[in-house]
Amino acid sequence: MKIALLQCNSVTGDVAGNQTRILEAARRAAEAGADLCVTPELALCGVTPGHYLCAADFAQGCRAALQNLADALKDGPPLLVGAPVPSVYAVGLLSNAGVLVDKGKWQVISRKVYQNMGRSGGQGDDVRYFDRGVSCGILTLGGWRLGVVLCEDAVAEEGAFWQTQYASGHNPLMELIQRGVDAVVHMAAAPFCVGAQEAGEHMLSHVAARHHVHLFSVNLVGGNDSRIYNGQSLAFDPTGQLLARGKAFAEDVLVVDTAGHGADAVEELCQSAEEAxxxxxxxxxxxxxxxxxxxxxxxxxxxxxxxxxxxxxxxxxxxxxxxxxxxxxxxxxxxxxxxxxxxxxxxxxxxxxxxxxxxxxxxxxxxxxxxxxxxxxxxxxxxxxxxxxxxxxxxxxxxxxxxxxxxxxxxxxxxxxxxxxxxxxxxxxxxxxxxxxxxxxxxxxxxxxxxxxxxxxxxxxxxxxxxxxxxxxxxxxxxxxxxxxxxxxxxxxxxxxxxxxxxxxxxxxxxxxxxxxxxxxxxxxxxxxxLHVSRVPFGAGWQAPVAGRYRLP
Known part of the structure; x- marks a missing residue:
């Protein structure tokens, strides 16, 4: 199977423009013979849309864009796209979802499982607008069972989805593994900070090897307000060997052939913290x-x-x-x-x-x-x-x-x-x-x-x-x-x-x-x-009172 990881630079709120960007990338992947295209989390509407999600016509516009993609890719490869969709569990909220666009139709495959808050502020921001999510779905394609999970952070100490037992009782990765999957598709929007790429790769490789599954992780790229997304999407085989790595800090269409070694598609890591x-x-x-x-x-x-x-x-x-x-x-x-x-x-x-x-x-x-x-x-x-x-x-x-x-x-x-x-x-x-x-x-x-x-x-x-x-x-x-x-x-x-x-x-x-x-x-x-590049930037990872007076006896 050939899976194309569409490393998009989405503009938050620009659903019309993002729809075009995704479509162009999917067509490039189709030319390369992709059997499935995957975008990062929330690629259709952009990350941290905040109160855009409260606008009366925003969710409707996202649904229209999904149908536009379905019509345009009717004869193309299936597309798994990150998008907000109506919640079926909570009135007035949306789900942060992985949506399959195929044969002129679209359907929700997986909904992101949220914690109450996230250290980096990402889940803490989104949880106000999205439901908590209850499912990580399985997509059957070409004889493969692909478990689909949405998660913004791939570093263990940040509460990665494969180690976390959420308050809701869900452990997304283990639920998929127990249901039996050949591969995990990880739709991510992981903000850059120095050292996170190397730590994330180590953890993803460990997960692939431990559970003996292929693992495909597609990450967003681009600057969005304070946050910077570095791309560098990844693919691992069931032994944990790195098959492919996308470009750093640039858009990319990374086509991974599970039957090959993918060595030609392994982009280099930055050589130093200063370069990154x-x-x-x-x-x-x-x-x-x-x-x-x-x-x-x-x-x-x-x-x-x-x-x-x-x-x-x-x-x-x-x-x-x-x-x-x-x-x-x-x-x-x-x-x-x-x-x-x-x-x-x-x-x-x-x-x-x-x-x-x-x-x-x-x-x-x-x-x-x-x-x-x-x-x-x-x-x-x-x-x-x-x-x-x-x-x-x-x-x-x-x-x-x-x-x-x-x-x-x-x-x-x-x-x-x-x-x-x-x-x-x-x-x-x-x-x-x-x-x-x-x-x-x-x-x-x-x-x-x-x-x-x-x-x-x-x-x-x-x-x-x-x-x-x-x-x-x-x-x-x-x-x-x-x-x-x-x-x-x-x-x-x-x-x-x-x-x-x-x-x-x-x-x-x-x-x-x-x-x-x-x-x-x-x-x-x-x-x-x-612009944030450290683990504890002012404003997101750090908060102190303005009208306080720090004095101890």
Whole structure:
């Protein structure tokens, strides 16, 4: 049997467009002799559709699209497509289903079994709109019994379907195995995070070998808001041997012949975490901009590492002609920073514009004076440092309005954790491109990028100089927060604490980092949507009170 795994990049809510994309991929598979085509979970409507599902005509539109596919593929191979369908168990809800389209008709084969919530937020989001699901169906085709299961996560520690006994009493995989199947078809929408692909492959291989079944896992690809889906669909034989792996971070039609070895269809894994992060962020940026209906991006270039990496990602994602770099020097900006920013832009072929902010700083100081005179100054005041950042934010967003572009935010995870940013200033933007990378990871990805390009695209001086916001004379980031080489390991340990260290006392640096981390939650709630590449991103894997005060006796 030949099974085609249709690795789709669906646009959430664009049922008409997704219908066309699926149809085109199915026709490519038919030309390759596929006996069955399979899409990822919710490929027809897009993942995390949220309140789209509550619209009166949305479910009706999905049903119409299913019939359109059935009519168009009447003479083609059967298609197993992920789509929302009316629930037969709960009034007012839908089922997240695997639907068989064949011979001009469609029928539901399997319904996703939900837990009450998911650590990554995926099932927790969807369970509000979908029923809990009670069945994992079996499809008989060409003498094969194919068990069909929908599950978004293939990593054991995340509660994978093959280890989980749901509150409803269901264990989807074991139910299929007990009913007798030759293969498991896994329709997935597993968000990318570093290391998840390797862990998922190990687990899937183990499942195939343990239960002696073929296993076909088709995964979504593309950026959808914060989440990035990496594709890399998989096929294993009953010994657990990898038969095929789809492309990473790209659409693919992966045709797997169960009678062959499939060695020619095994795409390579990313060679490093930095390569995977780069490719994920590039895809996430491209899809966010394009799926929001824009083509261009505006990036503020400070001459520092964060804005340099964001500009490189933007150029890779959108093309140099669609990226504009904005230099906004103040009296505190060093000549070296301006030179580095211009050199980066020249290396990338990016158009720049220079907008000095000193006249605006003076105007703001004069305009604010009557109000500020009402309040006494205090030591450590940052009023006019924040004014500089907010002037720059205003300039960037104003240019974006005229250019019909999106501002790409350049803040990193370390700064976001410490609240080392200015709301409505350097925190502005439509998308936090590197907001889930620590400063240490930013430098690592930047070094990888220069090696990847085989040239010093990001100038060496950007690597060498101490990080600084340049909002006052001689300012360095380390004046306000711990040095990044101390901060980042502590931050990662606080976000993902090992169980055995929970009761260990904190040293002074850990306590400072934790206190700032909790106090900065109000800023993070107002920052741009961030692309997620870590296991514990802010906003999904992490929640803290905004109006809280963490104090212990």
């Amino acid at each position: 992060e780069w490719r994920a962020l590039t895809l996430g940026t491209r899809d966010f901009v394009h799926k929001c209906g824009a083509q261009r991006a505006i990036v503020g270039l400070s001459g520092g590492m964060d804005s340099a990496l964001v500009c490189c990602i933007a150029v890779e994602a959108l093309g140099a002609g669609n990226v504009t770099g904005v230099l906004m020097p103040s009296p505190y900006s060093s000549e070296g920073s301006l030179t580095d920013a211009r050199q980066l832009a020249d290396n990338l072929g990016v158009t720049t514009v220079t907008l000095p902010i000193e006249p605006l700083m003076r105007a703001f100081e004069a305009a604010l004076k009557p109000g500020l005179d009402l309040f006494p100054p205090y030591e450590g005041e940052v009023t006019f440092e924040n004014v500089q950042a907010r002037i720059r934010g205003t300039l960037l967003t104003s240019l974006a309005n005229r250019a019909k572009a999106l501002v790409l935010n350049t803040g990193n995870k370390s700064e976001g954790a410490m609240g080392y940013c200015t709301l409505y200033g350097d925190a502005v933007g439509a998308l936090g491109v590197i907001a889930d990378l620590t400063k240490t990871q930013v430098y690592a990805v930047a070094r990888w990028y220069n090696t990847y390009r085989g040239a010093e695209i990001i100038p060496q001086n950007v690597f060498d100089k101490a990080p600084s916001a340049e909002l006052r004379p001689g300012q360095k980031d380390a004046d306000s927060i711990p040095p990044y080489e101390e901060l980042d390991p502590v931050l990662e340990a606080l976000l993902e604490p090992p169980a055995e260290s929970v009761d260990k006392p904190l040293d002074d640096v850990c306590r400072e980092v934790r206190d700032k981390l909790f106090r900065a939650e109000f800023k993070r709630r107002q920052e741009p949507l961030a």
